[in-house]
Amino acid sequence: MTTKTHSTDTTSIMIRQWRLAKGTTLQxxxxxxxxxxxxxxxxxxxxxxxxxxxxxxxxxxxxxxPYQLFISPEDQVLSLIEKLRKLPPAQINQALAVLNALQSNNDPE
Structure with missing residues (x-):
């Protein structure tokens, strides 16, 4: 089985950012x-x-x-998703209701 290889500077930077954000040394x-x-x-x-x-x-x-290595650990949307995942279902529904209300307040009329 052949493994595909890829290379981008962005991906490399994100790996380092994640490693540093997690407080992990290269060693x-x-x-x-x-x-x-x-x-x-x-x-x-x-x-x-x-x-x-x-x-x-x-x-x-x-x-x-794995997908997170392609996104900056400082990404606010990713941070929000991770926080939502830790909530019980009832609180997720409340959070979504708040987000929907905020969105509807910002929609142009």
Whole structure:
């Protein structure tokens, strides 16, 4: 089975941002992913292509969903989604009602 490889500077930057946001060193990430330290550094710097296995291992080690590595950890929408996921269903419904009310107040008439 062939693993597709990808490379973008944005992805590399997001991996570093997530690692730093989680307070994880490159050495700790290496130990948790079994990806060579040099390889991790090059992936973070956009000097080396990453593959699906890299993304899955890094996401798992950082306790994030793989898609999150493509989004800044400082993204406010992502932060809101994570907070909503932790609420019980009744509070999710209340939060959605508030968001709908805010949206309807901002809709042009």
């Amino acid at each position: 700790e990430l290496q130990a948790q992913t079994n990806i060579d330290h040099s390889m991790l550094s090059k992936i973070e710097n956009g000097q080396r292509r990453w593959n699906r296995d890299h993304i899955l291992a890094i996401a798992d080690a950082l306790c994030v969903e």
